[in-house]
Amino acid sequence: MPAPPRAVSGGKQVVDYEEFYRREFGRMVTLACAVSGSWLTAEDVAQDALLQARQNWDRVGRYDQPGAWLRRVTIQLASKRLRRARVEAAALLRLGSTPTPLPPGPEEVETVLAAIRQLPRQQRAAVVLAYLEDRSVREVAEIMGCAEGTAKAHLFKARASLARILGEGDQR
Template identity: 45%
Template sequence: MPASDSADFDAFYIATVRRVVLYLYAACGDRSEAQDIAQEAFARAWQHWSKVAGYDDPEAWVRAVAWRLMANRWRSLRRWLTARARLGPPDQVVDSPSPDRVAVADALRQLPKSQRQVIALYYLLDMPVRDIAASVGAAEGTVKARLSRARAALARLLNEDDQEVSDVTSR
């Protein structure tokens, strides 16, 4: 696509995206959904820009595409809800998370991001240290150090939680 077409589309996008999002927001009532749909509609306009640019009102074309995308999402949601209603309530009732799970999740949130990342990759995805190192862009020794520090911190944090629980229950 020629650079002039790209510049034309950029100018069109900048001039119209706010109106299209506002239009969709008014129609669907969800800002995030409106933004997602608008982006999809503009992506389609970009794909067909050589044709759409020649229309009298390219924004109207984008709005029409966005409206169809929104309608399709609502139809999909309605079909899903109908299917769920036919199936009835799920057999399994999901219980609240156990106190242990809550304590572990809370302790993990207190770790630095780099330690939380290697713990998740190692224990939740069963990745070996070598693969974790490649994935996070760090040396294997660095991954091992992060795992060691994270384990120590978790042990300390979880032990403190256990101590607090035993203090409360012994009162």
């Protein structure tokens, strides 16, 4: 049984960091994988995001939704890793070398993740938050730092693209 949140001055509740870590780590790995497109770096990204949360826990732990802050940091870190990987891949191609392929996961999961990886970064993040984490459009918008209408647009475009991508795979 997890410990109840501890009270702090000003009436705010702070969740115990260890409880927060246990609850959020797996979710952040999934989010980081969907955004960065790499299972190999997702765990590192999740660890880095949770480390930032730990280093700032006196402040983050007092937020109404510390998980939203963590998701925003995770998306930013995963996006940064993705940009870095693209630059490295381009450099390897210029040098005539090819990057090592990622090990495949279970076929169905890999098919869906491959389709999600084809989406633009904001659509990938919105899909993971809404469908893998079962968050409302309002929560998606808050976490991504955009208007609800923008979050809805990301989700609408992502669903249309995923239907097209996954539909094409079924016809082969």
